[in-house]
Amino acid sequence: MSQNSNKNDPENNSECNLDCSTRRDFMVLAASSMAAVGGACAMWPLVDSLNPAEDTLAMSSIEVDLSHISPGQTITVKWRGKPIFIRHRTEAEIKEAEAVSMSDLKDPEEDSKRVQAGHAQWLVMVGICTHLGCVPISGQGDYDGFFCPCHGSHYDGSGRIRRGPAPKNLEVPQYTFISDTKIRIG
Amino acid sequence: MNNKELHKTSGIIEWIDYRLPIFTFFKHFAEYQAPKNLSYLWSMGSIAGIALVVQIITGIVLAMHYTPHVDHAFNSVERIMRDVNYGWLIRYIHSVGASMFFVAVYIHIFRGLYYGSYKTPRELLWQIGIVIFLVMMATAFMGYVLPWGQMSYWGATVITNLFSAIPMIGKSIVTWLWGGFSVDNPTLNRFFSLHYLLPFVIVGLVLLHLVALHVHGSNNPKGIDIKPGKDMIPFHPYYTIKDFVGFGVYFFIFAFFIFYEPNYLGHPDNYIPANPMVTPAHIVPEWYFLPFYAILRAVPSKLGGVILMLSSIIILFFLPWLDRSPVRSSSYRPWNKFAVWFFIIDCIILGYVGGKPPEEPYLTVSRIATAYYFFHFFILVPCIAKYEKPLPLPKNLDEVKIC
Numbered sequence: 406m407s408q409n410s411n412k413n414d415p416e417n418n419s420e421c422n423l424d425c426s427t428r429r430d431f432m433v434l435a436a437s438s439m440a441a442v443g444g445a446c447a448m449w450p451l452v453d454s455l456n457p458a459e460d461t462l463a464m465s466s467i468e469v470d471l472s473h474i475s476p477g478q479t480i481t482v483k484w485r486g487k488p489i490f491i492r493h494r495t496e497a498e499i500k501e502a503e504a505v506s507m508s509d510l511k512d513p514e515e516d517s518k519r520v521q522a523g524h525a526q527w528l529v530m531v532g533i534c535t536h537l538g539c540v541p542i543s544g545q546g547d548y549d550g551f552f553c554p555c556h557g558s559h560y561d562g563s564g565r566i567r568r569g570p571a572p573k574n575l576e577v578p579q580y581t582f583i584s585d586t587k588i589r590i591g
Numbered sequence: 592m593n594n595k596e597l598h599k600t601s602g603i604i605e606w607i608d609y610r611l612p613i614f615t616f617f618k619h620f621a622e623y624q625a626p627k628n629l630s631y632l633w634s635m636g637s638i639a640g641i642a643l644v645v646q647i648i649t650g651i652v653l654a655m656h657y658t659p660h661v662d663h664a665f666n667s668v669e670r671i672m673r674d675v676n677y678g679w680l681i682r683y684i685h686s687v688g689a690s691m692f693f694v695a696v697y698i699h700i701f702r703g704l705y706y707g708s709y710k711t712p713r714e715l716l717w718q719i720g721i722v723i724f725l726v727m728m729a730t731a732f733m734g735y736v737l738p739w740g741q742m743s744y745w746g747a748t749v750i751t752n753l754f755s756a757i758p759m760i761g762k763s764i765v766t767w768l769w770g771g772f773s774v775d776n777p778t779l780n781r782f783f784s785l786h787y788l789l790p791f792v793i794v795g796l797v798l799l800h801l802v803a804l805h806v807h808g809s810n811n812p813k814g815i816d817i818k819p820g821k822d823m824i825p826f827h828p829y830y831t832i833k834d835f836v837g838f839g840v841y842f843f844i845f846a847f848f849i850f851y852e853p854n855y856l857g858h859p860d861n862y863i864p865a866n867p868m869v870t871p872a873h874i875v876p877e878w879y880f881l882p883f884y885a886i887l888r889a890v891p892s893k894l895g896g897v898i899l900m901l902s903s904i905i906i907l908f909f910l911p912w913l914d915r916s917p918v919r920s921s922s923y924r925p926w927n928k929f930a931v932w933f934f935i936i937d938c939i940i941l942g943y944v945g946g947k948p949p950e951e952p953y954l955t956v957s958r959i960a961t962a963y964y965f966f967h968f969f970i971l972v973p974c975i976a977k978y979e980k981p982l983p984l985p986k987n988l989d990e991v992k993i994c
Contacts, residue, residue, distance in 0.1 A: 458678070459674040459675075460670060
């Protein structure tokens with residue numbers, strides 16, 4: 406401590422042996438640790454307040470009616486602030502997607518794993534390119550699927566990456582069929 | 592040490608310090624000495640400093656959740672209270688913290704009044720303090736407008752209308768302050784901007800306050816000039832530890848209000864969204880403005896009330912020259928001791944009647960108390976300084992003990 410040179414410092418004047426200096430050191434350490442723990446705890450509410458709030462979480466699932474989507478059409482709905490692509494695939498599109506060989510894929514995944522059993526005509530995906538977060542354009546690209554205009558990633562009719570810088574297939578969100586024509590996302 | 596020698600020093604600390612003396616600056620704090628007889632009243636400065644830090648930290652987080660728009664402000668505050676994680680806690684810390692800040696600052700000011708801390712050579716230190724107090728009041732006022740409740744709206748209306756008392760240009764100034772023809776969205780937006788800015792202005796003023804303080808050091812309960820030597824002890828660790836004890840007590844009281852009485856110092860009407868068509872039956876400012884509000888209402892003239900209210904603070908700037916007594920501490924001033932206590936009681940009375948409706952008997956009481964407020968500064972203080980016989984001052988702090 407810098408004030409050791411000071412005449413008024415009792416630590417310097419008294420005949421302080423090793424024991425009393427360790428006791429003081431212990432008290433300083435213990436008190437500082439308590440203050441550090443207390444300070445860290447006090448910071449937590451501030452940090453946690455930046456997490457999604459209750460109302461934001463409450464809006465984190467949506468229901469979508471599929472009955473008005475005609476075969477071949479793709480609609481976009483908003484879920485958690487992100488675009489969700491819902492495509493009503495034609496029989497031909499399904500066949501084409503199922504026929505793709507796994508060795509042609511950058512991120513190999515069966516088409517059947519990307520749709521729900523018995524609902525193969527419905528393709529539901531997060532419409533965000535896995536490269537850097539742009540929104541791909543439906544019905545474009547060289548694989549009859551989606552094309553990202555930002556850096557030229559091509560996705561096929563199952564939303565799988567075929568060519569371009571994106572590393573992964575388009576993400577399939579968690580969703581359930583409430584009825585044959587209604588799904589709940591989230 | 593000449594330049595050549597300094598350039599040769601290999602230590603990175605010397606290299607930096609030669610170009611940017613931050614280490615010399617830290618050394619100053621490590622070596623800074625204070626009188627050894629400071630009481631806990633001297634902790635209030637540090638406590639006020641901590642209060643400012645707490646307000647800035649919680650305020651920055653609140654601003655991340657708040658929307659400064661007349662259609663959304665009230666609801667965004669309610670969202671903070673109900674939906675944002677720990678939002679209720681952060682907002683209560685901020686609103687109770689404003690009151691706690693004022694408590695610390697008022698005690699700090701009264702400490703200065705009692706022990707003559709405003710006297711030479713600390714006049715500028717005192718005046719910077721008054722400026723900090725004024726900026727604090729502006730900040731607190733604008734912060735209270737942000738939740739956009741009934742008290743926010745009507746408080747803003749009343750306070751901004753004070754400027755309309757200025758002859759000739761008053762109306763134009765008020766329109767300029769509002770950015771419209773009533774308190775509305777432009778007003779809310781600029782108040783939010785300024786409420787965010789002013790705390791940092793206060794930080795700058797606090798630094799000036801500290802620079803001025805560290806030139807001649809702290810005053811002390813005996814009010815005598817203290818020479819370096821055995822009457823001084825290092826600020827660290829002695830007063831850092833003492834201040835920490837003060838922080839402990841401060842945060843204990845602070846926590847009591849946050850967790851058990853968060854709205855005790857607020858007003859229920861501010862949980863009603865602002866309605867420009869209906870004024871609440873009884874509007875009052877926050878408690879820390881009440882003495883000045885009482886002075887404002889004591890005068891049956893619009894301009895007169897505003898002038899008197901402003902004078903009640905401006906007069907503090909002249910206190911070092913109104914009180915010509917060479918003795919600082921009221922401990923050695925048998926008359927001034929009572930005068931200061933009567934003044935404190937007068938301020939409390941003003942605060943009390945300021946919170947009451949403007950009717951009898953409060954009106955008469957507020958007039959007498961207002962008259963006494965100015966009587967204290969203009970008559971009592973100069974006269975006591977002239978005619979009072981101070982007790983003999985000790986030569987140093989140790990002599991006191993022998994007495």
